[in-house]
Every structure is written in C-alpha cells, then in structure tokens.
Amino acid sequence: MARPQAANYDERRKEIVDRAARLFADRGFAGASIADLAKACGTSKALLYHYYQSKDDILYDAMRLHLDKLSEVAEQIEIMKAPAEARLRRLISDFMTLYVDAAAHQKVLLNELKNLPAARRRKIVLQQRKLVAVVERLFVQIQPRFRRQRKLLRPATMLFFGTINFTHTWFRPDGPVSPDQLAAMATDLLFEGIAGLGKPHSAEKSAA
Template identity: 30%
Template sequence: MGRSTARREEILTVAGELFRQKGYHATSMQDIAERLQLQRGSLYAHIESKEELLFEIVDRAADRFLDGIEQAWREGAAARDRLRRALAAHMAVIAEHRDTASVFFHEWRFLRADLRSRIQAKRDRYEARWRELIADGVARGEFRAVDPRFAALLALSAVNWAYQWYSPDGPLAPDDVAATFAELILKGLEAGSS
C-alpha cells in the first residue's frame, strides 16, 4: 500500500469514527483534519469532499455485507446453515468495522440522491438475498411457511443493533453472538416448531 493510499485509509477511518460519534452533518472537515493532525487543505490532496468520504465509507460497508451473504450462499448446503453463516458474516462486519457499520445504518441517507440510490440498490439486493435464503428454506421444507419478507426483517433488525451494544472487550466473540441469534431465529423458523 503506497503512502497516499495509506493516508487515504487513515482519513476514511477517522471520518468513520467522527461520523459515528458526532453524525455526518455535525462533523466538519476541520474536525477530521485536527484528528489527523493535518492542515485542512492537506485533506483535499486525498479527497474531494466530505460527501465523498461518506459515500466511500457506506459503499464499502454495503459491499462487506453483500460479500458475507454471498459467501454464506456458496458455502452452506442447507438453508439453516446458510442462515447461520449469513448471521455470522453480518455480525463480523459489525464487530470488525463498528464505526462504518454505524455510519452505514444511519448516515447514508444524507448522501445526494444519485449516490443514495446506488447505496439503496445495494441495500435492496442484500435484503433480497435474505428473503431468498428464507424462501429457499421454506421451499425445501426446512422452515415452516412464513412470509420471507417479515422473517428477513426480523433477523436483520435483531443483528443490526449489535453495533450499539456489542463490545469486542466483552465476554462474547462475534461468532458467539451470531450463534445465539441463529439459534433464536431458527427456533421460530424451523419446520415442526410452533
């Protein structure tokens, strides 16, 4: 990684931290520069705008979430295994990239319309893959007949908030949290459960 690339990564990391802590609108380029111990003008050698930072942070997070569910689809034969893997991948993104996950969940809506629509398309694709995963489990008879849309929303709603309370210094590893979520969700989905 070249010096310029390393500096850009550092800028993105700091911007993600500040956007999570203060919010996108309350964070200024001066705040980012001060945290990096740079002159504000020096930032512009690496980026064009604060919105560029927001887009790149959110876009990378969207790609991480998408990569995780696609890998779960490739590696799991049974729907219940894919669901476990998808939850573990989602939780890993939150645990390993807590700042950017928070920005992804909350700050993306502040992007201008064309950038926001690009992110919305990725969010829609991600949620569709969750619905497909659950619908596949229903079709195979692994899951009882549930509305895949609501089951996907329930699973995602549960795990999405982990960035608020999960601590890497706490007693549970991300995989433990994902396994607990999977057990609870699967108990409600599995065929033969009441």
C-alpha cells in the same frame, strides 16, 4: 500543478475513511467539519482535499466500503455447497463479525444515509436491497411456505436484519460474550426461538 499521488494513496484514503467513520458515528455527519476531519486524521485540510474532494465523498465511501465487505460475504454464501440453513448460519456469523469490527461504519450506514446526495443514496440503497434479496432467497429455501405467502417474506427478512443490524449500539467485544458466541445466539434465536437459547447449543459450545 496537481499534487502527485503518493505510493500509499489507497491506504491513506482507507485510513481517512476509517477515522471519519468514527468521527461521524460520534458527532453525526452534520456535527463534523472538514477541520474536525483533518484534525482526526492528523493532517491539514489542504492535504485532506488531496485524497477526497468533499465531506460527502468521505461519507459515501464510509458506507460503500462497508457494504462492499458485506456483499462479498453474501456472494460467497450464495455459492457455498451447503444446505440453506448452514449457509444462513455462516452469513449471520460473518455479518456479526463485520458489524463488531466496523461498528462505526455500521452506525454511519444506519444513521447518515439521508445526508448523501440523492444519486449516491440510491446506489447505497441498491446495495442494501441486494443483501436483503440474498437473505430472502435463503429464507425461501429454508421455509418453502414463503413461496405461497410472499407478503410475509419481506417482513420476516427485515425482522432478521433488525435483530442483527443494531448490535453495535450495545455490544462490547470485551464483555462476557464473544462475537462468535453472539452470532451463535442470534442464529439459535432465529431457528429455535427463545426456548433454543436455554439449551447447551452452539453459543455454549463456542465458549467451551
């Protein structure tokens, strides 16, 4: 007879995914066994299988749930009644907050995609491409020249993501710069270049 679902089933699954993400981020997917996962979650392997059928399922959810949050932000940005530049600034700020709050999930997303089965890998890549498309549309609104020079649009967008996606590799929330200040610095760098970082602009206002 199958084990009945607990009242906190969904909450427990999320807890498993969060702990697994930290373990995968530290050891890599291949370096973490089901026994390691059970230990990290404070449970048995048998009980872990009650919530997830395989380690692959946990890895997939670690990526998917993180991307779902990013996608929700992107969807809200697209319907905002504000100029494109203001919407892009908001997107950067919200993305950076998610990257800091879910650093392990972000690291797993960037490093472990190859370990997903092909069908699920395609689903994750599709979610990522939708996020890229949102930023591309904002870039075109901010800089109409991209309409004539489409070949430059994707490289510019990927440079943008390259600037913010790897924050988790070095940023420390308890360091001298807050997440809000960091987001402001990333935005100023995008819009004003290196010279813009030397002005008493939004990063310094955030610190005031």
